[in-house]
Amino acid sequence: MTSKIKFVTLLLVSILIVIGTIIFSMNLWLLGKSTEATILILVMIFLVGTLSVLLRKSYNDLKAGLPSGDERTYKIRMFSAGYAYFISLYIWIVLLAFHKYLDSDDLLMFGLLGMAISFGVSWLFMNNKKDLE
Amino acid sequence: MKTRIKELRARFDLTQEQLARKVGVRRETIVFLEKGDYNPSLKLAAKVARILNSTIEEIFLFEDSDLE
Numbered sequence: 001m002t003s004k005i006k007f008v009t010l011l012l013v014s015i016l017i018v019i020g021t022i023i024f025s026m027n028l029w030l031l032g033k034s035t036e037a038t039i040l041i042l043v044m045i046f047l048v049g050t051l052s053v054l055l056r057k058s059y060n061d062l063k064a065g066l067p068s069g070d071e072r073t074y075k076i077r078m079f080s081a082g083y084a085y086f087i088s089l090y091i092w093i094v095l096l097a098f099h100k101y102l103d104s105d106d107l108l109m110f111g112l113l114g115m116a117i118s119f120g121v122s123w124l125f126m127n128n129k130k131d132l133e
Numbered sequence: 134m135k136t137r138i139k140e141l142r143a144r145f146d147l148t149q150e151q152l153a154r155k156v157g158v159r160r161e162t163i164v165f166l167e168k169g170d171y172n173p174s175l176k177l178a179a180k181v182a183r184i185l186n187s188t189i190e191e192i193f194l195f196e197d198s199d200l201e
Binding site: 061064065066067068069070071072073130131132133 | 134154158160170171173177
């Protein structure tokens with residue numbers, strides 16, 4: 001992915017999150033669920049705040065003519081994906097042990113969330129790891 | 134592993150960003166390389182060496198303990 005594609009993708013995702021959240025919050029507001037709507041807007045502000053940091057970094061890379069990825073970032077991504085795969089296996093085993101207490105929808109949601117979080121944690125770990133080969 | 138990238142970069146009056154652009158990597162990669170926290174591929178090491186007008190051996194210094 002080039003720096004330009006990464007920047008445009010991040011920009012589009014940010015815009016879609018803002019538009020989607022506003023429409024969804026308005027619907028919730030009209031249904032009288034103002035608390036849920038407020039929480040949703042707060043989550044959106046947090047997400048867009050995080051994305052704006054990435055967007056700014058991506059824009060600076062684009063302006064400086066630097067690539068969005070290189071051999072180190074590919075290695076980090078590869079290692080993180082490997083670790084996340086093994087961690088997620090354990091997450092699914094633990095979730096299956098609790099399948100009597102959870103709906104299948106919740107089980108799936110927790111499993112996918114666990115996979116995403118395990119990838120994020122692995123990425124943070126690998127990104128700060130010394131002597132990466 | 135120790136590197137002489139910082140020293141040679143200063144000799145050529147290059148910033149980390151300029152060197153990153155010349156090598157074709159992210160600035161963070163140059164930071165990690167300078168600190169000796171990342172072992173680059175042979176190709177990347179050769180690119181850095183060529184840009185800094187040196188050899189790989191002159192830039193990347195390995196002690197015996199690093200090779201164990």
